[in-house]
Amino acid sequence: MGARVMVRQGLFTDEDQPALLGSRCTACGAHHFPRHDSCPYCSTEDPVPTELTGSGTLWAWTAVTSAPPGYEGEIPYGLGVVELPEGIRVITRLTESDPAALAFGQAMVLRVVPLHADADGNDVVTFAFAPGEAR
């Protein structure tokens, strides 16, 4: 079995109760994901790194039914927007790939899920939201 590698470092923590790695602007207070070195809203430099809440509510969702360019994972897969308590909406994979099984405003929780095996046999993982409450 290959090693477990993140699709990209610095996006999320790979733990039992994972978190998205964001930042918060010291001037306007807006939160960002992923981490920024300037606030995209007010242009103030050096936002503070922060871990974002690992749960939220579903705001929009669909499923991708054919593999887009550069994607080697499973088809179909869920894709949507989850609202976090920090006042931001995040584009994310969803563990549920049947749009009919999801509802607006339902509770969602962050997970780390397998994507595919890379050329070296490593298991590539990424962040995704699943239906359910935070533990």
Next chain:
Amino acid sequence: MSGVVISGVGMHPFGRFEGVSTTDMGVGAVRAALREAGVVKGGFQAAFCGTAYGGVATGHKVLSRLGMTGMPIVDVEAGCASGGAALMLAAGAIRAGQYDTVLVFGTEKMPRGIIRSSFFEPWQEEAGLAATPSFFGLRAQRLAMTSGVTKDHLAQVVVKNRRHGAMNPDAMYQKEITAEEVLASRVICEPLHLFMLCSPNEGAAAVVLTREDRAGASDAVPITLAGAVLRSHLPGSVLSESTPLSGLTDDTVPSPTALAARAAFEEAGMGPADVDVAECQDTDAARELISYEEIGLCDPGGSAELLASGATTLGGRLPVNPSGGLLSKGEPLGASALGQVVELVRQLRGQCGPRQVAGARTALSHTVGRGANAGVVILTR
């Protein structure tokens, strides 16, 4: 804005053309536009070429073939709005007194299938976060929530545009389609079915802009370029065409299309009620309806009602996409915005035969895409 007229237009049909190069198509469209404008070698002082996938010096290759070089030739990439961006730059240069006559064209051969964009980082592709149609699907779902748009409405947009496209010899699909056929096509990204999405394809379009007082050389009815505006996104909207990874829980951030439309109307000194005919970005069926609301052709939330009223069908109060739109023509990114302008110039001149909008005097075109970039052009006769 005034003082700038369109003195000639030309087009290479949109479709798939085996063995015809990006340069070939550009040459065809440019020749036609120059001929119509009565402009010969040496008759224009600058050229702007819209292209996103054409590669290095796309514009130079076209004009080298025609033996018309020496002047500045600038390639312009602004995603789906590349042609609109080129038009804005050309119009601004004429207004500033820099040039009398400028050639604007766009030419493109798109790869097949889901558009691969160098915009995305490799990890975004790997994680499945770079599937362009999925963002269209998410926007369509939000439109369903905010405006009561159903799958039947989405199918009706396709039926309408394909009916128009059946009368356009430059369109890729010249065959009508029924709502049942649209809804029977496979789901790509819920709620969007295959036939609700436009096909990336190939084509070229060209426009000659001239200072109003120098437009005498053309026999064609001069059409006034009353507004040509390009805008990018403001941060905050998670489903903006800027395709961010996150946004704010704030639904009041104006979209790039709303910004561009507002500025274009201001430049032209008119408003949405003045528009007689429009060409709107219908990359997918929902996008056309979103455009109605963002441009102000209806009130927020009113797009389904405007569509269902028949107003936006040929014969209605405000026909939208009389050319058949991108749903019929397909979308060659660098050429699509100028393709809209070619259609609207011909509409204002009364040259569109069975798809002619009777008595049209004011026309609006709209493109929006990656960047984000939104372009709005207003034409009058």
